[in-house]
Amino acid sequence: MKKTNLITRLLAVATLATAATAGAAGPPTATVNTTGLAVTDDTVTVGQLHSATGTMAISETGSIQAEQLAIDQINAAGGVLGRQIKVIKEDGASDWPTFAEKAKKLLVSDKVGTVFGCWTSASRKAVLPVFEKENGMLYYPTFYEGLEQSKNVIYTGQEATQQILAGIDWIAKEKKAKTFYLVGSDYIWPRTSMKIARKHIENVLKGKVVGEEFYALGSTSFGSLINKIKLKKPDVIYAAVVGGSNVSFYKQLAAAGISGAKQTLLTISVTEDEVLGIGGENLTGFYSSMKYFQSLKNPNNGDFVAAFKAKYGASSVIGDVTQAGYLGPWLWKAAVEKAGSFDIDKIAAASPGIELKTAPEGYVKLHPNHHLWSKLRIGQWQKDGQAKVLYESELIEPNPFPKGYQ
Amino acid sequence: MTLLRTLFKTKGEAISFAAFAFLILLVLPLALPVFRLNLVGKYLSYGFVAVGLVLLWGRCGILSLGQGVFFGLGGYCMAMFLKLEASDPVTTAIQSTPGIPDFMDWNQVTALPGFWEPFKSLWFTAGAVFVVPGMIAFLIGWAMFRRRVGGVYFAIITQAMALILSLGIDGNQGYTGGRNGITDLRTLWGWDIRSEDAQFKLYFCCCLLLLAVCLLGKYVINTRFGRVLMAVRDQEERVRFSGYDVAMIRTFVFTVAAMMAGLGGALFVLQVGFMSPSLIGIVPSIELVIFAAVGGRLSVVGAVLGCLLVNAGKSAFSEAYPDLWLYLMGGTFIAVVMFFPDGLAGLFGKPSGAGAKLTKFLSKFRPSLMGAAVTPTQITPLNK
């Protein structure tokens, strides 16, 4: 314990020396930090917990970058309650026990004010008990399966119904679709999403699910699946394949002559990040339902994209989760300032109702269930790897425990 | 006295064992905060697998790349019990079917599957932690060793097993928790295993059991059975024609190693609080072998220390240099295999062995890479 304090103090001295830009001093530490967090008179330490190595590094890189960008911008604008944000980065290494270990380290040893991190459901489930036990706060950026609500987590991505229902409604109406083929990777998010999709298709739209299949993560051969799809001739392929399998899936679809021109395909697992690996030419004409696309036209997003590219290079792309990751530090800042304190309990209490008018996706608001109100957008993929936004819904209320869909 | 002599063949063995016990029972608990101690406990739970690997691989020459399977089975048995205890109808009232584990509810399972039922009993669970891995190891071992599958083939088949089990768990998430595993375990008979106090106690529990398993391993190694094991490794045919049932001996060691791994898995779950298929698959299974190799595949204490050191190194380096640690890990493994085949323990046992090997290796490159100025005598002292 002593050691950590010493390190924090040393860090603080270092910042004092360098960061004369910090501007006006905030309220005294004793009042804004009553629970012994790593907050000093001019810094506040937060944690960042993603996979920098291992299989998930592919996906998590974007979130890491976006969170860092937001933190830099907040620091440049004077920090939070007059304090500069210091980041301790930890690598979960795509390994769930490591995530739990590092989460505990951040909360217990480093006493960080909050943590931005996790990507997969599995890593979130692994750290959740740690956050609840040690009373930490996690800003979680990924769209996910729902069925969860915790005082210690702010979900900045969509829960399943926000991402699925309106999208299926749109495709059913636009394409007069009646039959659906559901395909996903084999873990909880695709399975839960497909469950919700199936209930919606069968009970609300009175359509028909002609096939539902799940492939192990990392599967690379989809020949048999594609033949089954060809046999069943569904109006819509509804896909939630992730990771490396995603690339194989779309490349093999394209090679088998199933292209956007001939077949409607709606996916909830392809963002601009994935397109990099899949190749725009293999996706042209297919649809994604997300809350954010890089091509979104609004002033917030223009600034965000420009800043992101300035920092990470002109060829970098921004996907849905990357944007949601970017919201995390801003939402936390807003909550801290509303609460006037870094204390976790006060932040949790202050969070409901927080609005962010500067979000790249447009206006967002935090629901009392710690999820964000968000819009749903349908984008159609173009050859250059960007999506053309065809549809935008109203703000949708987050509903992690949807009645009738369980 | 005779028992002591069987356990420790030399004074050095006794001293190193005592030093190890002193380290984990006294030094580490005094030096580390509970959070770090809990991590050490987690690494030590891999030590159970390592002891099994010393018997199985170091002594008997059977390389299993499926020890993660048994570690996982033991862990899952424990996790099922804890999950059932954490899923009482009151806590899970929000579910459509209260009283069953949360992931079942998410997967539209409406009643507790039959094979979960017995795990409501702690005693059944405690038995299953040994029996389930042991039985599966016995069946697989019996089928394979009878047909003289050995060496590389055994390694690859066990690796395939690891893949099958992890895929199987992934694919049946309604019954197993799938890829997320079984998470959010809270209490053991009402005792909160997440509290600092519990973690402190569990650490000692883990240490004592590990020391007991180490002693068991040492006993096995230093009896006639241990010599027969080495004989099977080096001169299988001779052993067979000395009238031993080699297949049975191998099956037995494989089973014992599996049971040790199962116990390790159970203690892992108690200390870490969850279990997931990512601990079962191919990568963790190979990593377990590598921990043992780094520490010393012939030495019980060495292999356990290997688990401790590699994991501590992994934690420390991935905190300090996240980008470099994979290079470092990879480099360490290669170096250990090439220059210290008996691992760190080998360094103490035969001081000349590793240094000489390195010198010999370097001298091969001398004309081309190192220039004539470097002579073996100049290199050797560095490695002592």
Next chain:
Amino acid sequence: MSNSPRNHVLAIEDLGVSFDGFKAVDGFNFYLDANTVHVIIGPNGAGKTTVLDLICGKTRATSGSVKFKGKEMRGQREYRIVRAGMGRKFQNPSIYENLTVLENLEISHPSGRGILGCLLFRRTPAIERQMTDIAAEIGLSDKLDVEAGILSHGQKQWLEIGMLLMQNPEIIMLDEPVAGMSVRERTETAGLIRRISQNRSVIVIEHDMEFVREIADRVTVMHLGQILAEGSMEKVSADPKVIEVYIGH
């Protein structure tokens, strides 16, 4: 074939094995009397070693029977055949090089060959006496605590014979026991074989005719997997078929 099979320690009838159609041993009949040294000779590839492999179960026979004291052994697992009372020495000395001479002998002791037996094995005075006796027999009394790996080639051969003696088998099978030995070692080995055959039967495979003449009670000549001749050394060495095979090569 004057005696009924019952009087033989080992009675092999019509034994045969084929590898992918190639008949390595075919129609092999062989009767071993108690307390004799029976030598099998023949040119390379005659199937001598294969016969030993078939007897001790290392190779599965495709036809015929192997009766040990009237009990069928064919198809049994190796360790059961060994436990029934047969010992086999390999062509290359196969001993445990990392263990000492004493430990090598100890491991071969027949008590405690099960798993529990192994774990609870204790070196009793009786076993210790037996080990020193046999060490004396094979001339390694002064090397008891030496690691077996550093013994000379001849000493390794003897140690392996000693390990067989520890098992106290009724039949000992030796595959070229004097290959690579010096003349003096050869003479000593001949004496050793004569001595151990006093209360058990010994089957020896050998090339060296001088050596065979020294030890053999009875000789079987094999050629191309079949028996060419059988009888005393004098009788077979006078057999024109045998002479032809040996000179023809």
Next chain:
Amino acid sequence: MFSQYTTEELYNIFLMQCFSGLSLFSVLLLMGLGLALIFGQMGVINMAHGEFMALGAYTVYFCSSMTEQYAPSLGPYYFVFAIGIAFAICALVGALVEFLMIRHLYHRPLDTLLATWGLSLIMQQTYRSLFGAREVTPTLPDWLMGSFNIKEGLDIPINGVFVLCLALAVTLVLMVFMYKSKFGLRLRATVQNRKMSGAVGINTGKVDRLAFSLGCGIAGIAGAAFTTIGSTGPDSGSRYIVDAFLVVVFGGAANLLGSVASAFGIAQAQSILEFFLDGTKGKVATLLVIVIALMFRPQGLFPSKVRGH
């Protein structure tokens, strides 16, 4: 299950299903061939085999971006050259690895497993440092995309045909090389009896190095070819490793033809099982079948026939 479809539809699906089996066969074969050489012939358990495949894939990616930047007119043809370059680079790296590492471990086959595992970690991290953690995709020439539309409802993917032809060509060349060339003779001699081969004047060290680098080179070709059907990322190699080993082991390690047969068998089994069961279950069932078959027939389909030792 099939009652609602016309005979023609079913016939088309049957044909396409046969082709996906063949396509999977060619994938498994390409994966397995290099390993059959390294593991089957030399006894080295190369856990970095997948990383060599990834190296081949990254080579194609590198060639693709170079072509786009400096010689866009070559776009349609670069892929063929890229495969050759992938082969060369992987073979070179393979030779280096053999020289530094593998040759010291020939007498300890199980240890090659651990050492090459360490190597695979290093290679993965190198890719991550050089190309980033994200997946990349090379621009593929148009002639490789799409499918032969033979008639309505019957499409044969061109990249599948390409990989199939490539796999067969590589197999053929390797076979000729192994069984007809002088090097092949030396290699087989070395494998059977290292000491004797050395004694009759074969430079066994050189033979080993050539064989290992050839195996790695073939892995490179495989990796290059897989850019048409799969992903290229730092970890993509590790996905193939178990399948590759099973192909070789199931075939009877020492026999190249065995690897071909086992790749065919496994591919057909998996493809059929995946058609009738769903994804994960199909894969698990395939693996189970292989493992159980191996328990009953540990030498694999085509064991090497050497007189009983």
